[in-house]
Amino acid sequence: MIPKPIKLFFASRLQPEAGPVVLDRKRVYIMPDRYGTLFGLVFLVMLLAALNYDLSLGFVLTFLLGGALFVSILHTYRNLVGLKLFQGRIEPVFAGETARFPMGLDNRTGGERLAIGLAWSGKNQKEIYLDIAPGHTPFPVLTLQAPRRGWLKPPRLTVFTRFPMGLIRAWGVVTFTTPCLVYPQPEKGHVPLPPGPAGEEEGRKRHPDGDDFYGLRKYQVGDTPKQVHWKISARWQGLLTKEFAGSELPDLQFEWSALGELDTEARLSRLCRWVMDAHAGDLNYGLTLPGFNLPPGRGEAHRGEALQALALFGLDGEGGGESP
Amino acid sequence: MILRQDSPPDLLGFPPAPWVLQGLLGLLVLVAAPHVPNLPPGLILLCGTLGIWWLVSVRKTGRPPAPGMLIRATVVVAASLLVWAEYGRILGQNSGVALLTSLLFLKLLEFNSRRDPLLVILLCNFLTMTHFFHSQSIWMGGYAIAVTWLSIAALISLHHPGPGVVAILKKSGVLLLQAVPVMVVLFLLFPRIAQPLWGLPADAFSTTGTIGLSDSMSPGSVTNLIAEGGVAFRATFDKKPPPIKKRYWRGPVLWVIWPDGVWRTPGTPLPRDPITIEPLGPTWHYSVTMEPTQDHWLFALDLPVEAPEKSGLLPDFQLKSHLKVSTTKRYRIASIIDYRAGVDLHPDMWEQGLQLPFEGNRKTRQLAQKWSEESDSDEEIVERALELFRQEPFIYTLTPPLQMGKNRIDQFLFETRKGFCEHYAGAFTYLMRAADIPARVVLGYQGGKINPLGNHLTVRNADAHAWSEVWLAGRGWVRVDPTAAVAPERIERGLSAAMNQRSDELPFLLRPNREWLENIWSTWDLVDNGWNQWVLGFNVKRQARFLSGLGLGELSYRGMALGLAAGVGGLFGLFALIMLRPGLTGKGDPVVKLYQRLQLKLAKKGVSIHPNEGPMDYAARAARHLPQAKAPIDRFIHLYVALRYRERQMNKGVRLLKRLLGRIDKAIS
Numbered sequence: 001m002i003p004k005p006i007k008l009f010f011a012s013r014l015q016p017e018a019g020p021v022v023l024d025r026k027r028v029y030i031m032p033d034r035y036g037t038l039f040g041l042v043f044l045v046m047l048l049a050a051l052n053y054d055l056s057l058g059f060v061l062t063f064l065l066g067g068a069l070f071v072s073i074l075h076t077y078r079n080l081v082g083l084k085l086f087q088g089r090i091e092p093v094f095a096g097e098t099a100r101f102p103m104g105l106d107n108r109t110g111g112e113r114l115a116i117g118l119a120w121s122g123k124n125q126k127e128i129y130l131d132i133a134p135g136h137t138p139f140p141v142l143t144l145q146a147p148r149r150g151w152l153k154p155p156r157l158t159v160f161t162r163f164p165m166g167l168i169r170a171w172g173v174v175t176f177t178t179p180c181l182v183y184p185q186p187e188k189g190h191v192p193l194p195p196g197p198a199g200e201e202e203g204r205k206r207h208p209d210g211d212d213f214y215g216l217r218k219y220q221v222g223d224t225p226k227q228v229h230w231k232i233s234a235r236w237q238g239l240l241t242k243e244f245a246g247s248e249l250p251d252l253q254f255e256w257s258a259l260g261e262l263d264t265e266a267r268l269s270r271l272c273r274w275v276m277d278a279h280a281g282d283l284n285y286g287l288t289l290p291g292f293n294l295p296p297g298r299g300e301a302h303r304g305e306a307l308q309a310l311a312l313f314g315l316d317g318e319g320g321g322e323s324p
Numbered sequence: 325m326i327l328r329q330d331s332p333p334d335l336l337g338f339p340p341a342p343w344v345l346q347g348l349l350g351l352l353v354l355v356a357a358p359h360v361p362n363l364p365p366g367l368i369l370l371c372g373t374l375g376i377w378w379l380v381s382v383r384k385t386g387r388p389p390a391p392g393m394l395i396r397a398t399v400v401v402a403a404s405l406l407v408w409a410e411y412g413r414i415l416g417q418n419s420g421v422a423l424l425t426s427l428l429f430l431k432l433l434e435f436n437s438r439r440d441p442l443l444v445i446l447l448c449n450f451l452t453m454t455h456f457f458h459s460q461s462i463w464m465g466g467y468a469i470a471v472t473w474l475s476i477a478a479l480i481s482l483h484h485p486g487p488g489v490v491a492i493l494k495k496s497g498v499l500l501l502q503a504v505p506v507m508v509v510l511f512l513l514f515p516r517i518a519q520p521l522w523g524l525p526a527d528a529f530s531t532t533g534t535i536g537l538s539d540s541m542s543p544g545s546v547t548n549l550i551a552e553g554g555v556a557f558r559a560t561f562d563k564k565p566p567p568i569k570k571r572y573w574r575g576p577v578l579w580v581i582w583p584d585g586v587w588r589t590p591g592t593p594l595p596r597d598p599i600t601i602e603p604l605g606p607t608w609h610y611s612v613t614m615e616p617t618q619d620h621w622l623f624a625l626d627l628p629v630e631a632p633e634k635s636g637l638l639p640d641f642q643l644k645s646h647l648k649v650s651t652t653k654r655y656r657i658a659s660i661i662d663y664r665a666g667v668d669l670h671p672d673m674w675e676q677g678l679q680l681p682f683e684g685n686r687k688t689r690q691l692a693q694k695w696s697e698e699s700d701s702d703e704e705i706v707e708r709a710l711e712l713f714r715q716e717p718f719i720y721t722l723t724p725p726l727q728m729g730k731n732r733i734d735q736f737l738f739e740t741r742k743g744f745c746e747h748y749a750g751a752f753t754y755l756m757r758a759a760d761i762p763a764r765v766v767l768g769y770q771g772g773k774i775n776p777l778g779n780h781l782t783v784r785n786a787d788a789h790a791w792s793e794v795w796l797a798g799r800g801w802v803r804v805d806p807t808a809a810v811a812p813e814r815i816e817r818g819l820s821a822a823m824n825q826r827s828d829e830l831p832f833l834l835r836p837n838r839e840w841l842e843n844i845w846s847t848w849d850l851v852d853n854g855w856n857q858w859v860l861g862f863n864v865k866r867q868a869r870f871l872s873g874l875g876l877g878e879l880s881y882r883g884m885a886l887g888l889a890a891g892v893g894g895l896f897g898l899f900a901l902i903m904l905r906p907g908l909t910g911k912g913d914p915v916v917k918l919y920q921r922l923q924l925k926l927a928k929k930g931v932s933i934h935p936n937e938g939p940m941d942y943a944a945r946a947a948r949h950l951p952q953a954k955a956p957i958d959r960f961i962h963l964y965v966a967l968r969y970r971e972r973q974m975n976k977g978v979r980l981l982k983r984l985l986g987r988i989d990k991a992i993s
Contacts, residue, residue, distance in 0.1 A: 035442050042446045046453050051517055054651060056860045057460045058453050061468050063510040065449055067503030068476055070896065074903050075499070081904070108916075108968075115484040131486055135915070135967065164495055165476065166442070166483035 016177040020086035023172040028081045036167035072165045079161045080170045082110045088139045092181035099146040099180040101154050102139040107132040115163040121156040149311045151179040183307045186273040190218050193274055216240045232280045251296035252285040268310050279303045289313055344481045345382045348441055351474050355448045356425050358455045363422050364410035371429040378432045388435040396433050421454045445478050462855050473500050509891035515884045516864045537767050539576045541587040546746045547722055549788045557614040557623055558853050560780040568771050569815050570661050572626040575768035577640040583681040585732050587765045594639045595670045605662030613856045614653045620644045625659035632657055654861035667800040677762025684730035688737055692758030702796050705759050706804055709752055713809040720811035748806040749790040762795035778850040915967045918981045929992050939965055953991035960984040
């Protein structure tokens with residue numbers, strides 16, 4: 001249907017790009033939108049009336065209005081051309097949450113840009129508008145639902161403006177490469193941390209009144225408020241009570257193979273929850289997946305490594321997320 | 325350096341801000357206002373109520389009212405019925421305008437999405453144009469352009485209410501000013517047509533009361549016209565205009581006197597004899613630009629020898645346009661002032677020229693009979709009548725006493741003896757007919773003022789005049805102006821001279837001894853004439869002349885289209901060059917340029933920037949190497965960072981940077 005050169009032309013525009021993209025004149029398209037078409041219709045009717053009634057002033061008025069729309073093409077174009085776009089830092093999210101894609105709009109090279117709109121390409125996408133003062137670089141955030149774990153690629157982005165008259169639309173299209181990492185959804189409900197290595201079961205006798213944090217259990221009547229782990233309780237709903245052990249705890253190792261009764265996603269979900277809980281409890285933990293082993297450790301970076309492994313497990317970098 | 329910022333609020337939310345809504349209502353009122361005199365009162369009441377309802381709702385809740393379907397339907401039906409009741413139709417010109425106006429206000433009740441205000445604004449633009457059906461004066465033109473300016477501002481405020489009213493009006497003004505050259509090119513080159521594309525509706529242009537001569541003359545009719553004031557037409561002569569007392573501008577010719585004393589044009593067409601005009605002097609060529617009269621008469625110097633196109637010359641030398649003169653009309657014509665015309669009188673015209681009512685004005689008839697018996701020739705009778713006006717104490721006045729009844733000519737000639745040109749012309753013609761001389765009344769204008777600035781002749785309604793023509797054997801129709809016998813200065817120097825003693829009877833502008841007023845008048849008259857000639861009178865012919873004046877000769881429609889495209893395209897290119905020059909769209913950030921100049925200067929002193937060095941580190945290093953310039957370098961870099969990354973007061977900042985750069989230069993050299 002579509003001739004090949006045109007297809008090629010558009011295809012080259014639609015390649016995902018990593019770096020900053022300047023909306024130069026090759027990338028800015030401009031067309032009247034549907035109200036512009038309606039205006040054209042009114043313009044024609046006015047012109048016909050002026051012709052038929054031989055109204056000289058009618059011509060003046062009609063051409064003045066048409067001329068204003070005509071020069072507004074340049075205003076609209078100038079409002080958009082030269083704008084530099086790049087991606088801001090994208091924070092990972094858990095599956096089921098909303099991914100946030102900050103878009104840097106660099107206006108170092110133009111005058112004031114007014115009513116610049118941003119939206120994912122496609123119909124009925126939420127549009128956001130902003131003004132950009134000269135020299136400013138705001139970071140408006142576009143959101144996207146993240147239903148599945150893996151890499152969530154940003155869909156094609158349309159940057160547009162209808163300023164000043166609202167009848168003509170200039171736009172540019174960019175597809176950025178940097179995706180959002182989507183962790184598996186942590187399992188909900190009461191999920192106790194797994195016991196330590198099998199051979200050391202006896203040595204890990206619990207001493208509820210000891211000093212060292214041992215693990216969490218569901219709140220039971222009689223636990224003092226001090227014993228409640230408020231931070232995690234708030235996160236996972238339902239009160240959890242800290243258990244302490246008298247001796248130093250051994251490192252935890254979360255094993256993929258230990259969860260044989262569950263399917264893949266449920267296992268990842270459980271492992272994810274454990275990682276979160278262990279991190280919150282400031283425990284040393286390791287993670288073993290088929291083909292991946294993370295020795296025990298703690299801290300933000302460690303958690304990130306573990307969660308990324310869970311997010312991408314079995315996906316082989318081909319990316320699990322899909323554009324909506 | 326990446327900042328996180330939450331999504332800004334939706335700039336284009338619906339409904340728009342209350343001030344935008346109120347502005348929209350203001351626009352609507354301004355657009356509708358000039359139509360108020362032509363709208364049925366019920367409709368005005370309806371629209372006013374809707375407007376007030378809307379305003380109250382917007383002020384109270386910030387939203388337009390949203391009545392249910394039933395109410396909206398009721399209002400629509402009510403408006404249509406009001407239009408129908410007033411005009412008896414829905415789809416005429418005036419009824420259409422009325423309907424459109426009311427629909428615009430009705431739209432206020434259906435304001436649900438961004439589409440609705442846009443529709444209102446577009447309809448406002450169309451409605452603005454309908455004002456030109458009634459008037460195409462400079463004032464109306466200015467008003468329409470002002471309203472258009474506001475409508476563009478309204479469009480902008482819908483899409484971006486942020487910057488405030490003043491900034492929006494400014495932006496709208498810029499757009500409109502830039503549109504002016506485009507408009508001029510389109511106006512000059514867009515092909516005009518000679519004929520309407522389709523028939524005009526039956527009520528086209530028939531709205532305003534006509535100003536101008538009517539086709540009947542009753543006592544007071546010319547006086548009223550003088551009180552109306554205003555310009556009737558302007559004439560530009562190819563050579564010098566004729567002297568004032570020869571400037572008789574011929575209009576309707578009245579043949580019939582009705583029993584009520586009113587002179588009228590004949591009910592049946594006159595016999596179409598070959599018109600014989602024998603010139604006794606030169607032919608005058610000139611063009612006339614006439615104000616709309618909503619009537620068929622065209623005016624020309626007595627006598628016109630040929631009719632302009634789309635008009636006809638009647639056997640009694642009246643010019644009648646085929647179409648009503650509904651807009652400013654421009655035509656070229658030729659006249660001869662000294663002539664012998666209509667020497668052979670058709671019997672029907674003879675009869676028509678002697679017609680009198682069966683009874684009334686006995687004394688007048690007796691006087692005429694007496695003259696007829698005592699005189700040897702018709703010329704002598706004419707002379708005796710004029711003698712009467714000269715000798716007896718007749719007074720020329722704009723405020724004659726009211727004459728009533730069947731004997732008003734008797735009253736005038738023998739009792740009151742105060743009258744205006746219509747009284748004298750009427751009485752004289754009556755006398756002639758009673759003496760068996762064919763005679764008729766001619767309405768028109770006499771005189772006119774030469775505008776010293778524009779070198780054209782302006783004839784005002786105040787120059788309206790009436791005179792007689794009598795048919796004399798061997799000489800044909802001869803003009804006799806009895807007013808000249810009573811008040812010769814009226815013919816020689818115009819109305820204000822004739823009214824010198826009673827200047828308070830005159831319209832303000834015609835009162836004598838107001839030199840400064842004269843100057844203002846001359847200037848204004850010049851502007852008005854230019855407007856008529858160049859804006860309103862720019863028709864097919866004028867366009868052709870303009871194009872051939874440009875050396876383009878006779879352009880085909882295709883040539884015009886090409887010229888149009890070239891002109892508009894050229895303007896577009898020019899604007900693009902100006903608006904999209906590099907300083908505005910890219911490459912040339914002045915702050916970056918100044919930073920680069922600083923690097924060059926410092927590099928000459930041996931402090932080159934490292935590729936991985938930020939401005940702060942670079943400045944610190946430079947200051948260590950060049951301690952004498954530490955203070956200005958530090959200030960420069962702080963300002964640079966602020967302008968680049970935090971941004972405030974760009975212009976001021978750039979100026980300051982330049983000054984600092986100069987100080988660094990001084991310190992290190």
